[in-house]
Amino acid sequence: MRDILPADKARRERVLSVIRDRYRAHGFDEIETPVVEEYARLHAGIGGDNEKLSYNILRRGLDADGIRSAAEDPAALSDLGLRYDLTVPLARFYASNRAQLPAVFRSIQIGSVWRAERPQKGRYRQFVQCDIDIMGDDSSRAEAELLVASLDAVAALGLTDASIRINDRRALDWMLDAFGFAAEERPGVLITIDKLDKIGPVGIVAELRERAATASAVDAFDAFLRRPQTREFVSFGENQIRKALPDGAPDDIVAHLVGIGEAVAAGRDLEGEIPLVFDPFLVRGMGYYTGTIFELAHPSVPYSLGGGGRYDGMIGRFLGQQVPAVGFSLGFERLVDLVALDDDTDAAAVVLVHDADVPVAELVAHKAALIGDGSRVRVERRTKNLKALLERSAADGYTAFATVSAGNPAGSLEIKALG
Structure with a gap:
């Protein structure tokens, strides 16, 4: 977690x-x-x-x-x-x-x-x-x-x-029946077949024999896996579906897939x-x-x-x-x-970096004005390492910043791009 x-x-x-x-x-x-x-x-x-x-x-x-x-x-x-x-x-x-x-x-x-x-x-x-x-x-x-x-x-x-x-x-189910696997052994057979991408046809056949699955069914399945067309998963359509299955595949299942x-x-x-x-x-x-x-x-x-x-x-x-x-x-x-998606740029994301002596009322007024214009706003107190503060803000998705000193009138801030 x-x-x-x-x-x-x-x-x-x-x-x-x-x-x-x-x-x-x-x-x-x-x-x-x-x-x-x-x-x-x-x-x-x-x-x-x-x-x-x-x-x-x-x-x-x-x-x-x-x-x-x-x-x-x-x-x-x-x-x-x-x-x-x-x-x-x-x-x-x-x-x-x-x-x-x-x-x-x-x-x-x-x-x-x-x-x-x-x-x-x-x-x-x-x-x-x-x-x-x-x-x-x-x-x-x-x-x-x-x-x-x-x-x-x-x-x-x-x-x-x-x-x-x-x-x-x-x-x-039809394929396993056609090969001759008994109904009670099919769940285990499916578990083995599910490993085909990992252990390949030779490994699948070997594991089925270790499971003591019906020998004649394993032989039939082994022969089927050896057909060149059996593993040619390149396209989709009735011909491709029938070619990838044993002969005589049920028409209703094939028609459902084709549809x-x-x-x-x-x-x-x-x-x-x-x-x-x-x-x-x-x-x-x-x-x-x-x-x-x-x-x-x-x-x-x-x-x-x-x-x-x-x-x-x-x-x-x-x-x-x-x-x-x-x-x-x-x-x-x-x-x-x-996936790589662009950051949400519909609204500016601004960091207000303020001096320690800026009155709270002034700071809140600046923040409210920017929010009213549609911006997302974070308030940060200025630190000695301003560069590190701005880099962290940029990593958090902020795209611009402004510095705030005591006495800045509302609406007078200079917004600068980050990065």
């Missing part, structure tokens, strides 16, 4: 402002949910490995005897926990407030989440997620809206060459190549995905900048009635370190 200094905070807010602006332009409305959810909801088996990283809150009123007697059962010790993502709280929010929401609800949710990660570079225990979701629409239009809006937001941040890797969990690509091309006003790449081995580890899954990529970095997918089964757990849902989460912490 980190302290965020003023200049960094201002930069983060500028990035968030751009994201919010673009998402609102696409018809999404911002909501807010509590940072705390019920323990049972956070540990319902839908959060994958994140459930193991959740911070739990001790039950109120527990005494020492109660803690000792419940020590073997974390659920008996805790009834609440800090949210580890924004999707589980959103599902609960929708189930609780559905009567007040439109039939198709498009949400923005931005906020901190907490996971008990190992401290390391780029891994934080508290970090911001930036999600958009659509509930109530089971058509490819929902995925297309999410992808177009997210590509628009990323482009507005200056990352114009972004693309999205896309797959479908139904295609993965998303056509809609994204139209929404981004593209006449050439669609910024989507079909990746038959994209897995994403969350167990609640039921259909399309995607990850945001940019050529400047080797890691993803966001992702999401369709999770049609989650809301039904809370509502007792199935509701289609799909979401996309931008990796805000990665984005904010990557």
Whole structure:
């Protein structure tokens, strides 16, 4: 967990402002949910490995005897926990407030989440997620809206060459079935396939054999991985999708993916190549995905900048009635370190450097006059090292300064640029 200094905070807010602006332009409305959810909801088996990283809150009123007697059962010790993502709280929010929401609800949710990660570079225990979701629409239009809006937001941040890797969990299930993997071993097989970018095809096959997966299925998968066209993720369209899958891929799944690509091309006003790449081995580890899954990529970095997918089964757990849902989460912490936005120059940011003998009333009058003209104003007492004071102010985002002596009439200050 980190302290965020003023200049960094201002930069983060500028990035968030751009994201919010673009998402609102696409018809999404911002909501807010509590940072705390019920323990049972956070540990319902839908959060994958994140459930193991959740911070739990001790039950109120527990005494020492109660803690000792419940020590073997974390659920008996805790009834609440800090949210580890924004999707589980959103599902609960929708189930609780559905009567007040439109039939198709498009949400923005931005906020901190907490996971008990190992401290390391780029891994934080508290970090911001930036999600958009659509509930109530089971058509490819929902995925297309999410992808177009997210590509628009990323482009507005200056990352114009972004693309999205896309797959479908139904295609993965069909592929594993076609190879001959038994249903009970598929979750473990998917965990291994998810490491393809890290350990390569040879490592994948070796790990599957170590898992004692069905030998004939591993042989079939090994042969599939050795095909030259299997790993050629260069474009998007029906031919490319079918070429990247085993023969006989289900027509409805292929048509769903193709429809998303056509809609994204139209929404981004593209006449050439669609910024989507079909990746038959994209897995994403969350167990609640039921259909399309995607990850945001940019050529400047080797890691993803966001992702999401369709999770049609989650809301039904809370509502007792199935509701289609799909979401996309931008990796805000990665984005904010990557993008370069200009400082907000709509208003001047002025430091008033005053002598010690300037009366408070005069100083406040000067400050009020500048604020009235639309400036942002900070007051600083003159120090012996004026240069260091001004450099610090510039680092904090101030663009100009003025010196104030006793008796300066209001409106008479000479404003000078910093730097």
